[in-house]
Amino acid sequence: MTKRQVVFLLLLLTVLELYKLAQASDTSLDRSEKKYFFSDTIKLNWYKAVEFCRSRGMYLLSIRNAAEREAVVKYLESTGYPKTHDKFMLWMSANDVGEEGEFHWASTGERVNYLNWSNMEPNNFEPEENCVVLEYWAQGGSNCNYTFNDRYCTLDRLFLCETLLA
Numbered sequence: 001m002t003k004r005q006v007v008f009l010l011l012l013l014t015v016l017e018l019y020k021l022a023q024a025s026d027t028s029l030d031r032s033e034k035k036y037f038f039s040d041t042i043k044l045n046w047y048k049a050v051e052f053c054r055s056r057g058m059y060l061l062s063i064r065n066a067a068e069r070e071a072v073v074k075y076l077e078s079t080g081y082p083k084t085h086d087k088f089m090l091w092m093s094a095n096d097v098g099e100e101g102e103f104h105w106a107s108t109g110e111r112v113n114y115l116n117w118s119n120m121e122p123n124n125f126e127p128e129e130n131c132v133v134l135e136y137w138a139q140g141g142s143n144c145n146y147t148f149n150d151r152y153c154t155l156d157r158l159f160l161c162e163t164l165l166a
């Protein structure tokens with residue numbers, strides 16, 4: 001392959017990826033509700049996920065009450081992802097990086113008041129878990145049913161971005 005062909009191919013791949021991102025972000029609810037961004041191919045550590053969402057004018061996910069949880073479940077189901085994956089974890093913005101055991105949403109600065117933890121979580125498993133995922137496991141019953149779990153911040157994972165309501 002000539003250099004020119006390689007450059008063309010790279011450009012084509014970039015355009016295709018941008019097109020995919022644009023399409024994915026169009027999968028949103030109506031204007032009065034949060035919009036979400038989810039890619040089943042991009043995995044980042046928690047810090048990079050925060051940056052990625054901000055770079056799109058969005059925020060890493062927050063789920064502050066049952067209604068927000070419902071909206072996220074509905075959105076994820078609309079992507080078809082849970083149908084083909086019976087177990088997954090997504091980074092959310094909740095973390096206790098600033099102070100052990102004091103969980104806050106990085107997106108809003110609010111304390112995590114909505115208690116939606118999986119069984120025995122948060123456990124700050126050694127050496128230290130400080131960033132929170134939304135986890136789903138089809139066989140988990142009411143546990144791991146879009147519930148929260150603290151995990152290692154530096155691991156690359158899927159994540160969900162959202163717009164915040166005014």
Ligand SMILES: [Ca+2]
Pocket residue numbers: 096100101124128129130131150
């Ligand atoms: Ca912790």
Ligand SMILES: [Ca+2]
Pocket residue numbers: 121122123124125129149150151
């Ligand atoms: Ca944990």
